[in-house]
Amino acid sequence: MRRAKTVLGLIFTAIMLFPVYWMINVSFTRDTDMRADPPHLFPLDGTLEGYRAVLDQQLPYLGTSLIVGLGTVALTLALSAPAGFALAKLRPKGGGVLSFVLLIAQMIPGIIMAMGFYAIYLRLGVLNTVGGLILADSTIAVPFGVLIFTAFMSGIPDELIHAAMIDGATTWRTFVSVILPVSRNAIVTVSLFAFLWAWSDFVFATTLDGGGDAQPITLGIYHYIGNNNQQWNAIMATAVIASIPATLLLILAQRYVAAGVTAGAVKD
Amino acid sequence: MAHDVTTGVPASPSAPAGGGAGARAEGTPGRGRRGGHWTAWAFLAPIVIYLLAFYAYPLYRNLDLSLRHYTVRSFVQGDAPFSGFDNYRDVFADPAFGPALLHTLTFTVVSIAFQFAIGLALAVFFAQNFRLSATLRALFLVPWLLPLIVSASTWTWMLNSDSGIVNHALELIHVDPVNWLTSPDWALTSVIIANVWIGIPFNLVVLYSGLQAIPAEVHEAASIDGANGWQRFWRVTFPLLRPVSAITLLLGLVYTLKVFDLIWIMTKGGPADASITFATWSYRFSFGSLLPEFGPGAAVGNLLIVMALFFGLLYIRFQRRQA
Amino acid sequence: MTTTRGRLRAAAALVISACLLAGCSKGSEPGASGTGAAGGDYTIWDPYPQFDDGSDWVKLLTRCGTDAGVTVKRTGYDTTDLTNKALLAAQQSNSPDVLIVDNPVVSTLADAGVLTTTDELKVDTAAVEPNLLAAGRIGGKTYGIPIGANTLALYYNKKILDGAKVDPAAIKDWASLTAALEKVKATGKKGITFSAIGTEEGSFQFLPWFWGSGAGLTQLDSAQGVAALELWNGWLKNGHAPNSVLNNTQTTSWQEFAAGDFAFSENGTWQLANAEKTGFEYGIIPIPSQAGGTAPAPTGGEFVTAPVQTETGRYPVTEKLIACLSSADNAFTTDTTLSYIAATEAVQQKQVAANPQLAVWVEAVKAAKGRTSDDLGTKYPKISQPLWTAFQAALSGSASPAEALKTAQTTAAAATK
Incomplete structure (x- = not known):
């Protein structure tokens, strides 16, 4: 029975990842075979040309992307967890309006955000810096973080907070030592998406970090997109190589999504 | 308006229902309401400052762009004349308006329905902790790691009329090839398929975490009562998952409304506007040709914001009725 | 009604976010953004992201800078992105000193008042084939010089x-x-x-x-x-x-x-x-x-242009950079790297001499017509x-x-x- 589920799981994953396989296939394909009809299912007489180009040029970009991704996660958590707690459990007057504003904030097109940032950054002198990019990327994730934290934390039983309060803890202490530990799932979820958004962001990177020395991987890809020519095998190879460290990170993070965290806490 | 968007759902059957605004204030984990109020805002202060610092200006700018008559020249010089609602009037009168509205609604509703249903089914499936379940679940996120230009291009590749793998597979089972991206009848369907694929990981991860946050005792209690798996899911699990489901749907809606790059890379909104949505249309105005038209572009962008507002309000009404 | 404690909290939060901002600005390098600095940094934007620092193209830019006695800071953008970048930069008075853009964009940028004329900058365009230069001519003025052409x-x-x-x-x-x-x-x-x-x-x-x-x-x-x-x-x-x-x-x-x-x-x-x-x-x-x-x-291909600067004292150096890029020898190298046909008859002949296959293309370019002409x-x-x-x-x-x-x-x- 359990084995059957694993097999089923493997099948689902295979279907889901077929486009990813196709991308890997293209990354090994020679330029002349890319539009072969019928398409080649396996890169039988493939080429490593794409990978050679990528390994020569792309590694520094990966490092920058990693820093930007992790920085965005940290900033997003720092801003959104307390806010989510306040909205879910302290429920101040006007909190609803704030949630609504957060929802609307996410509707501003990325490019308009980027254009606004450009003007601000130029004056602050943070154009083309990693810090500036982290700050910009966090704007994609922060409203999401607040809303997710609010939704998850509203599921935490009030008794838990009452108990802590009776023990004489301040609200801040309650938040840090009671709420945060039981919100592990929400923290992992928000971190994951904050990381993923920062990792795959292109609009902010090109507008705000286009001329920087440290550029993320999404800009690195543009090495292979000339004004008249695109080296598709190198583009796909970049994407493949870029996803390897990030995939490992995801697998690691996913292990921390725990079952029944709240339940455990209530029992204690 | 002052209703809480996200917390108005009963967290669990036993928790106080946070219905109306008044009821909610009393229903909070009490302690001196005034003091609590200020403490709460202290927790919220960073986010409020953050919002003001980073969203106010772009939002103002988008509004300003839509109310002025911009040419490239006046965009650079910053002296565009105020033109009231002219841009909006132009947008409404544009022959692309009708199709764009219809496609936006279809794209959003169909995408979300499939993403959520598939995501929820997979979340329940993966919640059964079998061998490799954590790893496979993480692998579902891989599509998110790919820059959109890569994943969208891969779909374009697979759906190519002549050399695409999908048509090749259809040929093997003796089905006529479909012009996925180049036929006005199929273009919208194709971008929806790709968008559902991209959206599944988001729904899966959020809903899975939500499922895991439900205390195990609830399930145990239900099993003792003799409920079967199906009943347990609909009567116990699903209601408990409501706050998370609601926010997943709402966020999914917001994200789907603003999808433009996927459509842009795959079909450019074409052929002949067959897959154009508001977001794509807005992008086409502002950046799609050699001569940017920022005014109408921003106006369409603002219409999207209004649509999100509308859905948000609808969501609140729905919640009130439920409470 | 108010509690000091709450206020203090709010104030503390404000400090935290201010720190966040300050922390970020620590990472900035002075002079990273082009203009203003009277020093020797000249910025060049081009639509050739495929060329990295080791490429002949970037080496040429660096050499032109060294010859003019300045340091060149070059950034390659995706073509479609470059127009928006250029407009945005111009709006914020942060334009690069030299901008290389696709030819049909020149008239748009010129109309926006972003570009200087070749008269102002004293760039010599006499040798350029008239049908190629046409895309850069608006209302009797010329706003740049083609770096090469394709069709x-x-x-x-x-x-x-x-x-x-x-x-x-x-x-x-x-x-x-x-x-x-x-x-x-x-x-x-x-x-x-x-x-x-x-x-x-x-x-x-x-x-x-x-x-x-x-x-x-x-x-x-x-x-x-x-x-x-x-x-x-x-x-x-x-x-x-x-x-x-x-x-x-x-x-x-x-x-x-x-x-x-x-x-x-x-x-x-x-x-x-x-x-x-x-x-x-x-x-x-x-x-x-x-x-x-x-x-x-x-005709396809890019124009070398000089965006308007608030500090007009920068123009003489910019002029040197442009002259260097469009000089016969350098144009030959650049056009060979890009697989383009040169914009001047003399260099075209040199190209055909080096590679007779190009003759068809030289003819095609001669018959070609700018999209923004007429x-x-x-x-x-x-x-x-x-x-x-x-x-x-x-x-x-x-x-x-x-x-x-x-x-x-x-x-x-x-x-x-």
Whole structure:
């Protein structure tokens, strides 16, 4: 029975990842075979040309992307967890309006955000810096973080907070030592998406970090997109190589999504 | 308006229902309401400052762009004349308006329905902790790691009329090839398929975490009562998952409304506007040709914001009725 | 009503976010953003992101900077992105000193007041071929100098044409081309591939046929214009061209040709280097016009321009940089790297001497026509968009060629009024 589920799981994953396989296939394909009809299912007489180009040029970009991704996660958590707690459990007057504003904030097109940032950054002198990019990327994730934290934390039983309060803890202490530990799932979820958004962001990177020395991987890809020519095998190879460290990170993070965290806490 | 968007759902059957605004204030984990109020805002202060610092200006700018008559020249010089609602009037009168509205609604509703249903089914499936379940679940996120230009291009590749793998597979089972991206009848369907694929990981991860946050005792209690798996899911699990489901749907809606790059890379909104949505249309105005038209572009962008507002309000009404 | 504690908290939060901001600005390097600094940093933006610091192109930029006694800071952007970047930078008075942009964009940027004229900067454009310079001339003034040019022609697969007994030299007009496609189809091979995508790229590819019919951009729905669209439409309907052209960029259409099944590909000068790699014998013929003879193809390629600076004292150095980039020797190197044809007769001859295959392209470039010429200027984008909408509608079957072009003409006329 359990084995059957694993097999089923493997099948689902295979279907889901077929486009990813196709991308890997293209990354090994020679330029002349890319539009072969019928398409080649396996890169039988493939080429490593794409990978050679990528390994020569792309590694520094990966490092920058990693820093930007992790920085965005940290900033997003720092801003959104307390806010989510306040909205879910302290429920101040006007909190609803704030949630609504957060929802609307996410509707501003990325490019308009980027254009606004450009003007601000130029004056602050943070154009083309990693810090500036982290700050910009966090704007994609922060409203999401607040809303997710609010939704998850509203599921935490009030008794838990009452108990802590009776023990004489301040609200801040309650938040840090009671709420945060039981919100592990929400923290992992928000971190994951904050990381993923920062990792795959292109609009902010090109507008705000286009001329920087440290550029993320999404800009690195543009090495292979000339004004008249695109080296598709190198583009796909970049994407493949870029996803390897990030995939490992995801697998690691996913292990921390725990079952029944709240339940455990209530029992204690 | 002052209703809480996200917390108005009963967290669990036993928790106080946070219905109306008044009821909610009393229903909070009490302690001196005034003091609590200020403490709460202290927790919220960073986010409020953050919002003001980073969203106010772009939002103002988008509004300003839509109310002025911009040419490239006046965009650079910053002296565009105020033109009231002219841009909006132009947008409404544009022959692309009708199709764009219809496609936006279809794209959003169909995408979300499939993403959520598939995501929820997979979340329940993966919640059964079998061998490799954590790893496979993480692998579902891989599509998110790919820059959109890569994943969208891969779909374009697979759906190519002549050399695409999908048509090749259809040929093997003796089905006529479909012009996925180049036929006005199929273009919208194709971008929806790709968008559902991209959206599944988001729904899966959020809903899975939500499922895991439900205390195990609830399930145990239900099993003792003799409920079967199906009943347990609909009567116990699903209601408990409501706050998370609601926010997943709402966020999914917001994200789907603003999808433009996927459509842009795959079909450019074409052929002949067959897959154009508001977001794509807005992008086409502002950046799609050699001569940017920022005014109408921003106006369409603002219409999207209004649509999100509308859905948000609808969501609140729905919640009130439920409470 | 208020509690000091709450206020203190709020204040603390404010400090925290201020720190966040300050923390970020610590990472900034002074002078990273171009203008203002009186020092020796000159910024250059180009649309060649494919060239990294080790490439000949960037080395050339650095050397030009060293010769002028300054340090060059160069950034390569994606072409489509560069126009927006340039406008945004100009709006914030942060333009680069030298901007290299696609030729049809020059008139837009000039109209926005972003560019200086070559008179102001004393750049010598006398040697440049007039048909190439035309894209940079608006209202009697010139706003830049072409770095090189490219255009379109028909690549053919020799083996396929031989198999179908088609003599490429005999293809002189539309009728003989379509007849050739018919013969190719009879042998089970595919006919022609091109790019009819709904962007400027599609218009670029349609123009040789449109102009080759005798149609003009001010009257899209003329009988000649309809004939051009009917030519494309007929190819699609009769299976001479694949349905994927609707979504093809010039790169994808090239990949289709490179797979070896297509007899013809409408593509550009820049594919020459790739043509050598296909592993089959190829040849190039000019695009025929309807009645016979070479059709005027649009010119592609970039212009070197100098954006307006608040500090006009920077212009003399900028002038030196531009002169260096467009000097005969450097133009030769650059155009060879980019697979372009030079903009001056002298360098063109040098190119043909070095590589006789280029002769076809030099001829094609001479016959080519700027998209924004005929004094269309900034009107061109407003015509080009309805035009690509029209051929997309016709080829996808949602309107007849005549109807589609009629709608296009109405839209274009309203937009260019």
